[in-house]
Amino acid sequence: MTANLTRKVYDERLRTLSEGSVNVNFNAFTDIKWDDPEFAVDTGDPRWVLTSADALGSHPWYREQPLETQIRIGIWRWAVIAKTGMQFENLLMRGALDYLVHVDNQDPEFRYLTHEITEETHHTQMFQELVNRTGVDTPGSRRWFRNVSRVLPLAGSLWPEVFFTGILAGEEPIDHLQKAALRSGEPVHPLPQRIMQIHIAEEARHISFAHEFLRLRVPGYGKVRRGVLSVFFPVIMRTLCDVIMIPDRRSAAEVGIPAWVIKDVFWKSEAGEKTLHELFSDVRMLAEEIGLMNKASRRVWKALRISGRPARFRGEPTPLAG
Ligand SMILES: [Fe+2]
Numbered sequence: 001m002t003a004n005l006t007r008k009v010y011d012e013r014l015r016t017l018s019e020g021s022v023n024v025n026f027n028a029f030t031d032i033k034w035d036d037p038e039f040a041v042d043t044g045d046p047r048w049v050l051t052s053a054d055a056l057g058s059h060p061w062y063r064e065q066p067l068e069t070q071i072r073i074g075i076w077r078w079a080v081i082a083k084t085g086m087q088f089e090n091l092l093m094r095g096a097l098d099y100l101v102h103v104d105n106q107d108p109e110f111r112y113l114t115h116e117i118t119e120e121t122h123h124t125q126m127f128q129e130l131v132n133r134t135g136v137d138t139p140g141s142r143r144w145f146r147n148v149s150r151v152l153p154l155a156g157s158l159w160p161e162v163f164f165t166g167i168l169a170g171e172e173p174i175d176h177l178q179k180a181a182l183r184s185g186e187p188v189h190p191l192p193q194r195i196m197q198i199h200i201a202e203e204a205r206h207i208s209f210a211h212e213f214l215r216l217r218v219p220g221y222g223k224v225r226r227g228v229l230s231v232f233f234p235v236i237m238r239t240l241c242d243v244i245m246i247p248d249r250r251s252a253a254e255v256g257i258p259a260w261v262i263k264d265v266f267w268k269s270e271a272g273e274k275t276l277h278e279l280f281s282d283v284r285m286l287a288e289e290i291g292l293m294n295k296a297s298r299r300v301w302k303a304l305r306i307s308g309r310p311a312r313f314r315g316e317p318t319p320l321a322g
């Protein structure tokens with residue numbers, strides 16, 4: 001059904017998403033009680049201990065650490081994810097703005113995407129504010145990614161299908177991680193909890209849009225263009241997933257996490273491997289639907305260790321890391 005998404009249906013969905021942005025939206029400073037004592041970052045607060053939904057949080061090495069160390073690493077982990085998320089969303093905004101320069105008059109993509117950019121502006125503000133409040137001086141993503149991200153937004157207008165694949169590759173792992181943390185039922189500090197609630201609510205629209213964008217275009221591509229994308233698709237997914245999920249070893253060492261633990265968590269251990277498989281179940285479903293799964297591309301998914309069962313529906317809950 002969705003493989004034959006028409007432009008008319010697509011435009012209607014974009015209008016619905018745009019109305020959603022007007023009706024439900026959040027402000028980084030009025031919707032989060034930054035100065036409420038309950039929201040303060042206190043290094044004695046056990047609610048900073050990572051939940052078992054986080055691949056690092058569920059690792060036996062982490063579980064065996066004294067409470068004080070678990071809290072310290074927990075605060076650091078939130079800060080690194082928030083900073084990396086901020087850099088990723090900054091890249092998204094720049095690419096989307098580049099794409100919008102070339103959008104025709106009357107095209108509902110203009111309105112929808114500017115709503116998305118507005119929302120991402122607030123997300124980057126709340127992520128950076130969280131980093132600032134933790135006092136963790138993290139550079140965020142790895143240096144190579146920060147350097148490459150200078151030119152990546154050009155793909156927004158040059159290869160929009162590749163760009164929006166990249167957007168999805170960043171949004172899906174963060175969304176999975178956040179939903180799993182909230183669903184874990186384990187205590188989470190109210191500050192990241194509030195940020196995650198806001199982010200999940202707005203990100204649902206962004207993920208829907210990226211799916212619809214690819215659904216509209218990809219099935220109509222010629223054999224060559226679709227074939228090339230089918231192979232790049234899992235490569236982009238896995239590369240950006242690693243950028244977002246894996247802290248670099250040097251900064252991990254600074255908070256006392258041994259290199260072997262990072263290696264084990266991402267993604268050598270059984271729990272790590274399971275997480276990696278499950279992160280992309282929604283995306284596998286999309287790839288099947290829009291004709292990006294073929295003999296060659298399946299081999300790439302498998303080699304990158306992100307193959308597996310596609311989700312039956314979007315957002316199907318999957319237990320993460322044990
Ligand atoms: Fe966001």
Ligand SMILES: [Fe+2]
Binds near residue numbers: 120203206
């Ligand atoms: Fe987003």
